[in-house]
Amino acid sequence: MNESEETIEALRPKVEEAVQELIRQRGLPRTFTGVLEYHGFKIRVQRPVSYTWEQNNNIKDATLDYYKSLHAMTEQLNNDLKKRRAEMKGVAKSLELSYPNSESIKHGFTVAILG
Numbered sequence: 001m002n003e004s005e006e007t008i009e010a011l012r013p014k015v016e017e018a019v020q021e022l023i024r025q026r027g028l029p030r031t032f033t034g035v036l037e038y039h040g041f042k043i044r045v046q047r048p049v050s051y052t053w054e055q056n057n058n059i060k061d062a063t064l065d066y067y068k069s070l071h072a073m074t075e076q077l078n079n080d081l082k083k084r085r086a087e088m089k090g091v092a093k094s095l096e097l098s099y100p101n102s103e104s105i106k107h108g109f110t111v112a113i114l115g
Contacts, residue, residue, distance in 0.1 A: 019043060022036060023036070032045060033046055053067045053068070053071070054067070054072075
């Protein structure tokens with residue numbers, strides 16, 4: 001992490017606290033999401049939500065059991081998908097060796113200027 005990134009990370013908590021105070025001063029809900037204008041600047045407030053119900057062992061509820069089973073299936077599908085993508089990439093490379101001039105091969109182009 002360079003010095004600029006470190007400075008930004010160090011300021012992040014102060015900025016978040018200031019934005020929360022601005023939300024409070026304007027009488028907006030504590031959970032406000034949207035755009036605030038402040039001295040000509042637009043501040044976009046987002047509140048991503050994540051769930052960790054699969055780790056909750058304190059609640060006994062059939063819905064939670066269903067959630068946990070869906071989570072387990074999703075994890076399995078993600079693992080399977082990762083394996084299939086790797087397999088597909090290997091097969092694609094094999095096809096490329098057999099048909100190097102095919103229109104099915106698309107090459108990207110990226111340029112990086114390093115200083």
